[in-house]
Amino acid sequence: MSPFLFWVFALTMLFFGAAVIINRNPVASALSLVVSFLALAALFISLNAYFIGIIQVLVYAGAIMVLFLFIIMLLDLRAEELRRVNWIASAGGVVVALALIIQIVSVVGRLGIARQNFPPLARPASDDVHQIGLFLFGNYNLPFQIIGVVILVATIGVVMLGRRQTH
């Protein structure tokens, strides 16, 4: 992937990621999150992870964001815009985040392998869906079935939580 496209998608992702936490309006935050996830899917595809990029678009930019927007519109959240900002808590959060980013950059800067280029692949357009399928149903068969049970339990839990209490 050309460095130009990497920077375009990385800066788009970071800009809209910052917009998620800066916007006061929850609907604007959710739409910024969609753009951030689409740019992240482009970064996944730049790393030759086509399957992960596509399920990122389907699951996050599709299903999860529809869920967020549905709940925001269902609850009709507008009070947030009128509430004043707690400046001490905001400053504390920003200071802790700055300390974290300085630490991450210093660790990555000292890491030797971080300066190496990515080694070339045998086939640039590799059949990664086939390979991930082999791993998923071979080595990771038991975790794959457990994840199915997790989804089932989450579905039942959401139905139970969303039910109106009638006693």
Add this chain to the structure above:
Amino acid sequence: MVTLGHYLIVSGILFTIGFAGVMVRRNIINILMALELMLNAANLSLVAFSRFHVDSGGLPNFNAQVFVFFIITVAAAEVAVGLAIVVALFRLRQTTNVEDITALKF
């Protein structure tokens, strides 16, 4: 050239944005969105390491991509349950602001 370090630093910045969001925002729905940003930052660094560790056959390390698949699945379940809890809480208290929910405060 774009190296592994570029991806790791971009991933770290995205994680930090999500972390700052969890610390600063006071609306539960915004906090859930910031959590999603943090999970995605972890996914980005996992995929970058997967592309970096190319085996002798010229294939990337697919273990990391399978792990990302599991993370996305669990994140979807987590968001569904979290938003259901938010709806139940809103029905009970008519608020989604964490400063108004002090039932467990000592």
